[in-house]
Amino acid sequence: MPQQGNTSGLAGITAGETALSTVGKEGLDLTYRGYSIRDLAEGASFEEVVYLLLYGILPSRTELDRYKNLLLSLRDLPAALKTVLEQLPPTANPVDVLRTGCSALGTMEPEGEDRDAHAIANRLIASFPSMLLYWFHFHRSGKRIETRAEAHPTVADQFLFLLRGEAPSSLHVRALDAALVLHAEHEFNASTFTCRVIVSTLSDFYSAITGGIGALRGPLHGGADEGAMRLLERFSTPEEAEAGIRGMLEKKEKIMGFGHRVYKKGDPRAPIIKSLAKQLAAEAGDRTLFPIAERIEEMLLSEKGLYPNLDFYSAVAYHFLGIPTFLFTPLFVISRASGWAAHILEQRANNRLIRPIATYIGPAPRPFPKLDER
Numbered sequence: 413m414p415q416q417g418n419t420s421g422l423a424g425i426t427a428g429e430t431a432l433s434t435v436g437k438e439g440l441d442l443t444y445r446g447y448s449i450r451d452l453a454e455g456a457s458f459e460e461v462v463y464l465l466l467y468g469i470l471p472s473r474t475e476l477d478r479y480k481n482l483l484l485s486l487r488d489l490p491a492a493l494k495t496v497l498e499q500l501p502p503t504a505n506p507v508d509v510l511r512t513g514c515s516a517l518g519t520m521e522p523e524g525e526d527r528d529a530h531a532i533a534n535r536l537i538a539s540f541p542s543m544l545l546y547w548f549h550f551h552r553s554g555k556r557i558e559t560r561a562e563a564h565p566t567v568a569d570q571f572l573f574l575l576r577g578e579a580p581s582s583l584h585v586r587a588l589d590a591a592l593v594l595h596a597e598h599e600f601n602a603s604t605f606t607c608r609v610i611v612s613t614l615s616d617f618y619s620a621i622t623g624g625i626g627a628l629r630g631p632l633h634g635g636a637d638e639g640a641m642r643l644l645e646r647f648s649t650p651e652e653a654e655a656g657i658r659g660m661l662e663k664k665e666k667i668m669g670f671g672h673r674v675y676k677k678g679d680p681r682a683p684i685i686k687s688l689a690k691q692l693a694a695e696a697g698d699r700t701l702f703p704i705a706e707r708i709e710e711m712l713l714s715e716k717g718l719y720p721n722l723d724f725y726s727a728v729a730y731h732f733l734g735i736p737t738f739l740f741t742p743l744f745v746i747s748r749a750s751g752w753a754a755h756i757l758e759q760r761a762n763n764r765l766i767r768p769i770a771t772y773i774g775p776a777p778r779p780f781p782k783l784d785e786r
């Protein structure tokens with residue numbers, strides 16, 4: 413079928429098939445393996461969603477319990493990886509810490525006959541929070557934390573417990589769990605496509621995930637939530653925000669957390685995360701940040717017809733969960749690793765090398781001058 417409109421950046425180009433998720437024909441919705449994102453965010457835990465993505469079905473209660481126990485058993489880090497994390501600079505970007513941790517683990521527990529793709533997917537999903545927070549605490553206070561946290565059986569619970577050193581409330585666990593569900597999978601986004609390109613060369617699992625992390629890191633993709641938070645923090649009232657955003661739009665600056673390549677009439681995940689952010693703001697007694705966020709949302713819609721994407725209110729929610737801004741994008745890695753892994757499995761199941769062609773815009777063939785003639 414011929415492609416319509418401006419296809420630069422591969423916009424609107426169909427680049428393959430997937431049974432994992434779709435934004436629907438109109439680009440208005442999101443389903444993971446046919447289940448609506450609203451139903452999943454409300455009724456399924458992150459672990460159920462990971463199972464659905466990796467194994468193709470929703471787990472029964474027994475399967476889920478077994479799967480959670482498996483992930484729990486995979487949280488500990490090898491001593492050599494702890495040493496690597498200790499050697500990284502305290503000033504490192506934490507996304508780079510996960511990228512390096514993933515690559516390093518690939519040298520210690522390589523893919524092979526005794527370690528298949530599902531085993532590596534589960535290992536990475538279970539150990540990314542451990543890597544991140546081991547590095548975080550070691551460089552912040554010199555503490556070598558125990559990462560297994562048996563009393564905190566879900567990824568959301570473990571993450572908040574390891575971060576704070578105390579048990580999180582059930583509201584906080586539920587909010588982070590839903591945020592992880594919302595971030596888990598999103599069709600052929602830039603980082604997922606990167607993973608598929610890498611495994612299409614028959615490269616290994618860790619290389620694909622490492623590449624995916626690199627692609628996610630940029631502010632036009634996974635880094636937008638941190639950009640949104642830094643923007644929100646610049647204002648102390650909705651009126652100040654309105655004036656500031658107007659100035660930015662006049663200068664044609666991009667507002668992080670708004671707009672989307674696919675959703676031009678609103679991101680279906682945004683109202684879900686907004687409602688969670690609102691509950692968390694109310695619990696914290698906030699009268700500033702949430703109203704500022706809403707004013708920015710109103711302005712972007714009226715001035716530019718732009719809607720918030722998942723990142724905008726994720727930033728607000730994470731802020732009220734007490735998560736430092738520089739850990740927002742690593743959290744995205746922790747969740748999206750599940751979608752990447754599922755796409756890697758799917759690509760491998762029906763692989764063909766991904767190698768598009770380019771429209772050449774360089775010089776016509778010309779004579780080659782020898783070095784002394786230039």
Ligand SMILES: CC(C)(COP(=O)(O)OP(=O)(O)OC[C@H]1O[C@@H](n2cnc3c(N)ncnc32)[C@H](O)[C@@H]1OP(=O)(O)O)[C@@H](O)C(=O)NCCC(=O)NCCS
Pocket residue numbers: 421631632633634636665666667668669670671672673674716718721722723
């Ligand atoms: C997500 C994004 C990269 C999509 O890009 P895209 O599909 O290539 O859309 P375009 O950049 O072509 O945007 C179309 C128009 O809307 C404007 N626009 C898009 N997002 C904007 C934003 N966040 N702030 C201000 N203007 C924006 C563009 O400047 C462009 O205006 P123009 O036609 O006057 O030049 C883009 O919306 C963006 O940069 N958003 C901010 C980063 C972000 O939140 N990323 C997370 C995505 S989940």
